[in-house]
Amino acid sequence: MALTTKGRATRQRIIEGAAAYLRSDEPVGVTLDDIRAITGTSKSQIFHYFPDGKEELFLAVARYEASRVLEDQQPHLGALTSWAAWDRWRESIVTRYRLQGRHCPLGTLMGEVGSTPGAREVITTLLGQWQNHVRKGIADMQESGLVRPALDPDRVAAAFIAGIQGGVLVLMSTGSTTHLEAALDTLIAHLRG
Amino acid sequence: MALTTKGRATRQRIIEGAAAYLRSDEPVGVTLDDIRAITGTSKSQIFHYFPDGKEELFLAVARYEASRVLEDQQPHLGALTSWAAWDRWRESIVTRYRLQGRHCPLGTLMGEVGSTPGAREVITTLLGQWQNHVRKGIADMQESGLVRPALDPDRVAAAFIAGIQGGVLVLMSTGSTTHLEAALDTLIAHLRG
Numbered sequence: 406m407a408l409t410t411k412g413r414a415t416r417q418r419i420i421e422g423a424a425a426y427l428r429s430d431e432p433v434g435v436t437l438d439d440i441r442a443i444t445g446t447s448k449s450q451i452f453h454y455f456p457d458g459k460e461e462l463f464l465a466v467a468r469y470e471a472s473r474v475l476e477d478q479q480p481h482l483g484a485l486t487s488w489a490a491w492d493r494w495r496e497s498i499v500t501r502y503r504l505q506g507r508h509c510p511l512g513t514l515m516g517e518v519g520s521t522p523g524a525r526e527v528i529t530t531l532l533g534q535w536q537n538h539v540r541k542g543i544a545d546m547q548e549s550g551l552v553r554p555a556l557d558p559d560r561v562a563a564a565f566i567a568g569i570q571g572g573v574l575v576l577m578s579t580g581s582t583t584h585l586e587a588a589l590d591t592l593i594a595h596l597r598g
Numbered sequence: 599m600a601l602t603t604k605g606r607a608t609r610q611r612i613i614e615g616a617a618a619y620l621r622s623d624e625p626v627g628v629t630l631d632d633i634r635a636i637t638g639t640s641k642s643q644i645f646h647y648f649p650d651g652k653e654e655l656f657l658a659v660a661r662y663e664a665s666r667v668l669e670d671q672q673p674h675l676g677a678l679t680s681w682a683a684w685d686r687w688r689e690s691i692v693t694r695y696r697l698q699g700r701h702c703p704l705g706t707l708m709g710e711v712g713s714t715p716g717a718r719e720v721i722t723t724l725l726g727q728w729q730n731h732v733r734k735g736i737a738d739m740q741e742s743g744l745v746r747p748a749l750d751p752d753r754v755a756a757a758f759i760a761g762i763q764g765g766v767l768v769l770m771s772t773g774s775t776t777h778l779e780a781a782l783d784t785l786i787a788h789l790r791g
Contacts, residue, residue, distance in 0.1 A: 567760075572764065
């Protein structure tokens with residue numbers, strides 16, 4: 406669907422309004438009517454911008470939240486070229502998820518959209534981009550001679566992704582960032598060798 | 599509630615029947631009537647053994663599944679005293695979760711029980727016991743001089759727990775054990791130094 410500039414802005418306003426609402430607490434069974442009320446949108450507007458309805462809107466919100474996950478780690482994630490940058494990146498992650506606490510907006514959205522191919526695609530794209538940034542950071546450190554060349558950047562980057570996801574998952578049960586910090590610190594120590 | 603031997607066996611039969619059912623695929627909105635039908639139990643029996651109803655039964659099933667998570671890693675998890683034992687443990691985890699694939703019975707149960715204090719307690723107890731086994735393994739390896747004493751066993755064990763949980767979470771989106779294996783291998787490499 407080709408949208409005008411105004412149409413794109415309206416569509417984005419609906420997405421960001423829905424995202425803010427879904428972030429506000431732990432909403433269960435959110436309906437399109439809830440989203441309409443919050444964003445001040447008519448039924449016909451919603452279906453104009455999201456012809457497939459709830460799933461399409463929720464996937465758009467999930468994509469928006471996924472992009473925020475990476476943005477919140479910038480500029481560090483995009484330039485992991487010194488140990489100071491790795492430390493700042495580590496801090497940005499721990500701070501972000503400490504603030505987020507037990508409530509994961511992307512998790513809520515995935516719960517609403519279910520394990521559809523579209524939902525999986527949002528997650529695998531996010532994880533792939535994330536891992537790619539970390540892999541590039543490790544390779545850059547190797548080029549500067551700061552990380553030993555024997556390490557496989559992609560495999561260690563995959564370990565970082567697993568450690569971060571698991572650390573956040575444990576945080577959602579325990580309310581503590583201990584596991585997230587342990588995973589990040591242990592893997593950074595492994596890079597330092 | 600004090601149960602006779604026969605009562606305990608009946609209660610366990612209900613738990614295991616419900617667990618097998620919840621493992622069979624990805625059931626949504628399971629009711630107590632479903633569990634009654636599957637386990638051939640009357641309503642009064644269910645409420646005799648689980649007076650608080652569905653939540654109590656589902657928590658009992660979650661506890662049972664949690665104990666199986668650790669049992670499936672034995673005898674390796676309880677005796678991480680050589681590199682060969684660490685490798686066998688690694689294999690037992692990867693094999694278990696490869697077989698489990700996208701469907702996580704404990705995750706389904708947690709979805710049903712929600713983020714109640716009881717559900718959180720099942721998860722934190724499981725993770726605590728799991729981490730404790732790994733911590734002990736690292737300390738044993740340090741005592742034998744196989745792992746450098748500078749490593750903090752509890753912190754590295756926490757990193758293992760995060761890496762495994764995250765690896766399994768990624769597996770549920772991607773269907774691949776790549777991240778789980780990368781996390782385990784990278785952390786074991788870090789132990790080897």
